[in-house]
Structures are given as C-alpha cells and as structure tokens.
Amino acid sequence: MAMNRTYSTTLPLFLILSLAISFIVMAQSTQIQDVCAQIATALSAPSAVHYAGTESFKKFSEHWASSSNQVPACAVQPHTADDVGKILQIIDRTRTPFAVMGGGHATSPFLSSTEGVHISTSAFTSIEYNEVTKTVKFGAGLKWEELYAALEPYGVNVPGGRIPGVGVGGFILGGGYSLHTNQVGLSFDSIVAFELVKPTGEVVEVTHESDPELFFALKGGGNNFGVVTKFTMKTFPQGQIWGGTITYADPAVFGAVNAATAKFSAESTDPKAVLLAYTTFFQGTPLLQAQFLNISSVASTVATQSFTAMINAITISPRPGWSAVCPSIPCAHSLGVSVPAYSLSFMTVLTEQLLSVGPELSDKSLIFLGFVSEPFIPSILSHNTHDTAYPFTRDVLYTPFNIFVAWADPSQDKAMKAAIEKISEVLEKTLVEEGYKDVPTSPLYPNYALWDAPLERIYGTNLPKLQEVKRRVDPGDVMGLAGGFKVPSKAVVRDEL
Numbered sequence: 001m002a003m004n005r006t007y008s009t010t011l012p013l014f015l016i017l018s019l020a021i022s023f024i025v026m027a028q029s030t031q032i033q034d035v036c037a038q039i040a041t042a043l044s045a046p047s048a049v050h051y052a053g054t055e056s057f058k059k060f061s062e063h064w065a066s067s068s069n070q071v072p073a074c075a076v077q078p079h080t081a082d083d084v085g086k087i088l089q090i091i092d093r094t095r096t097p098f099a100v101m102g103g104g105h106a107t108s109p110f111l112s113s114t115e116g117v118h119i120s121t122s123a124f125t126s127i128e129y130n131e132v133t134k135t136v137k138f139g140a141g142l143k144w145e146e147l148y149a150a151l152e153p154y155g156v157n158v159p160g161g162r163i164p165g166v167g168v169g170g171f172i173l174g175g176g177y178s179l180h181t182n183q184v185g186l187s188f189d190s191i192v193a194f195e196l197v198k199p200t201g202e203v204v205e206v207t208h209e210s211d212p213e214l215f216f217a218l219k220g221g222g223n224n225f226g227v228v229t230k231f232t233m234k235t236f237p238q239g240q241i242w243g244g245t246i247t248y249a250d251p252a253v254f255g256a257v258n259a260a261t262a263k264f265s266a267e268s269t270d271p272k273a274v275l276l277a278y279t280t281f282f283q284g285t286p287l288l289q290a291q292f293l294n295i296s297s298v299a300s301t302v303a304t305q306s307f308t309a310m311i312n313a314i315t316i317s318p319r320p321g322w323s324a325v326c327p328s329i330p331c332a333h334s335l336g337v338s339v340p341a342y343s344l345s346f347m348t349v350l351t352e353q354l355l356s357v358g359p360e361l362s363d364k365s366l367i368f369l370g371f372v373s374e375p376f377i378p379s380i381l382s383h384n385t386h387d388t389a390y391p392f393t394r395d396v397l398y399t400p401f402n403i404f405v406a407w408a409d410p411s412q413d414k415a416m417k418a419a420i421e422k423i424s425e426v427l428e429k430t431l432v433e434e435g436y437k438d439v440p441t442s443p444l445y446p447n448y449a450l451w452d453a454p455l456e457r458i459y460g461t462n463l464p465k466l467q468e469v470k471r472r473v474d475p476g477d478v479m480g481l482a483g484g485f486k487v488p489s490k491a492v493v494r495d496e497l
Helices: 002-042 056-063 082-095 144-154 167-172 212-218 253-265 309-313 319-325 345-363 377-380 410-433 459-472
Strands: 046-051 075-078 098-101 117-120 125-130 133-137 191-197 201-205 227-234 240-241 246-248 277-282 285-290 303-305 330-337 364-371 397-409
Touching: 002 046, 002 075, 002 082, 046 056, 056 075, 056 117, 082 117, 082 191, 082 201, 082 227, 082 240, 125 144, 133 144, 144 167, 167 227, 191 212, 212 459, 240 309, 240 330, 240 459, 246 253, 246 345, 253 277, 253 345, 277 345, 330 410, 345 364, 345 397, 345 410, 364 410, 397 410
Parallel strands: 075 117, 098 117
Antiparallel strands: 046 075, 125 133, 133 227, 191 201, 191 227, 240 303, 246 285, 277 285, 277 364, 330 397, 364 397
C-alpha cells in the first residue's frame, strides 16, 4: 500500500513537470515565430522571411558542414542595410536569439547558426571598383572567387580566401590569411572602411578617421559590434601567376616534402613566394599537397595561369571520392594551433600523428583528417600601422596551423573533437620542447578556433579595450544574443598574457 501511495503521488508530479517543460518549449517556439512575423511585416521588398520546407530556407540557412547547422525558426534575407537595422531593433526589443551567416563556411556549430532568427547576408553582392583610389567596395554576401573574377579585368586583386566557397564576411572579421599575406598582410589590413549596422539599427561607415576604436574592434573582434554589410578594401596589381597544387600519395616521399617545407619556412624571404602544405589522411590513403616539383607526385595543377583559375582548381580533398562516400555535406571541425616555426622535427611529428590517428578514426566514419601548414615571412604583421583586435600581440609571429577533420556519422562528433584536441596537445608540446614556451598562451586565429576556445586565447590583452567599445556601441548586448566569441561586459584576463 505504501508503494502504491508513493506512485500515486510521484506520477502526477512527473507529468506536471513534463507538461511544464513542453509548454515552455512550445511557448518559446511560438514567440520566435511571432518575431519572424514582425520582421516580415517590417521589411521592404525584396527583403523577405523564409520558412522551413522551402528551397530558399535551405539555401539561406545551411552551412557547408552539416555539423555547423541548427534549424532556425526562420531565415531572413535582407537586401538593404536599413532592413538589417529593422531586424536588429526587433531582435533587441524581443530578446530573440539570432545568427548572421555569410558564406556558411564555418566549421564550428553555434558561430553562425541559431534556433532563432537566421540572417543571411547573401543578397549583399554588389562590387564597385574605383579606378582612381584603387579601392573596391563590395557586399558581405560574396564569396572570394566571385570578387577575384570581377576584379580580374581591371588587373587588380585583394587578399582573400585560398579555396573556393569561402565567404568574405567572416574571413575578414576574423583576420584573414591569404596567398598574398606575405605581400600586404592579413585581409583586414587592407580594409579602409566598413559599412556597419550597429545593434541599435543605425547604419554607419566606420573608418580609422571616423571611429578609430570601433575600427580597431572590427579587425578581429568578430560579430560583437553589429552586422557588417559592405567592405571597402585597397587593391594591388595582379597579373598572371605561376603556381598550383601538387599531390603526393607515396608515404615514402613525405620525408622529402617535410624537409622541403621546413627549409622553405626557415629560408624563404621572398614576399611573392607562398606555401600551403596539406597533409591529409583520406579514406585510408595518406596524401600530401604542396608546391614542390622535384619530388615524385600523383597530380599537379602547377602552371602559368590567372589567379582566379588557380583558386578555382584548388580542393582540400579529392572530391570524386568525397562524393562517393558522403553525398551530403559532411560533419566537420577545424582547430588551430599557433605555430611560430615549421622545423623538420615538428613536420615529422605531425606526419606521425596523421599516420597513427587517421587509421584509428577510420571505423568512426572518417572521411578525411587534414593538417595545413602555413609558413609566412615574419614581416606580415608590419603591414598595418594601426592596432587590431587580432592578434593581441604582434611581438612574435604565430602562423595559423590548421587541424581539420570531416566525417559522415553525426554521432561521432565527440570522438572527432577529442581526437583533434589530442593532436593539438601533442603539437603544442612539441613546440614547447623546441623552446617556444609561449605557444600555449599565444593568440589563436579566430577562424580556426573551436567554439569553446578560451576567450583569453582569442582576445587576450585586447579584451579590456574591446569591452569599452562594446559598452559604447552595444550597451544592450544585442550581439550577445548571437553566437561567436563573445566580448562580455566584465572579464578577467590571465596575468601571463
């Protein structure tokens, strides 16, 4: 009888709790749908709100990697900066979670996805080249290969993405390492103006002259200060180039490629010479892509060609195999390691990691595991005469080495994340043993950082200054309703930084 009384008392409480949780979720969903309706009413044509079940919703909200997706209540495609302002005002008033997505190439969840209101900048695709000032003003919804192609007839170029499909917005706001970084610095070093929609809805042009603190914050501060709809960027002359990708598949030659990479990193001083070495374990096959002609290879696209043609020919994996194994866009994560130098011992360790960890992940639906070595000459941080939010120190150059993993089964997310984090620990330990003691506290490149990266590794000693700008520009913390590496109202930066 006592047991019966216990059940008769507990069961209703459980049911009440379950119903309460369900009611809260339904109420939140209904509230966000109401916000979507408010936005739809406020927008001017052709700006529009799109809902699940339509091709436009899918187009405007899905990322390149499915693991970066959340399903929003609605996807909004504004066509004007004023409409972006109206959206932000409604979001502020209703305190609705939201996201802003450009090219959708982010490989971490929560950075440009949401279950609330998803804003797509895909309609901002204008390109205006000024032949007098040698600058180009362009929309935040473009992909880099589109901008390169538009500038090619003028014989000029800009420092941007190194593979097809990368959007301009997130790339620039995070820093932007390009194939021209040795010559002109990071991508945002060439920016002279931002068209910014502040969290209050006000549309402003931000330059170093008009607002130096905000101009500083936008260069590496991510999406903390509003929504950028246009960029104005300095160009430089661009003719034909000689370059391309060479692919090596015989592990016996990897030692020679590693030695050549280490030699290039240590000895190259030519700002027009650039190297990216992709070391990849692809479905059981180790591959290495780099630019070395005297080593036996299985494929090469090296030629005298236009810059646009070279970019469009670059892939980070053999795509025919990718499509055969995973017809849909795969799950993917990237994780950065700050590397001050690419010694032969470091290159050897990373190859050992690839050849040992790759097979271990093969039974977990691994598509490919890749390492990207990116040596630059030390002078790349000297091209900007003004301070920038990233990197928080320019005393030492830390290049943005990337660990990238793609897989097919979403249930393996934790295993894949743990694997690349372990690889990162091994590589950092190797660098510390080589004498680079500050690597564990050095600046992390935001565009390669995992979503849970320590904030002090992203903003470091620049955090107090960023907080001041944040309090002035976004006192209501509207941008805090979006994902990304958030600048909080209060924070403590570790003394060793």
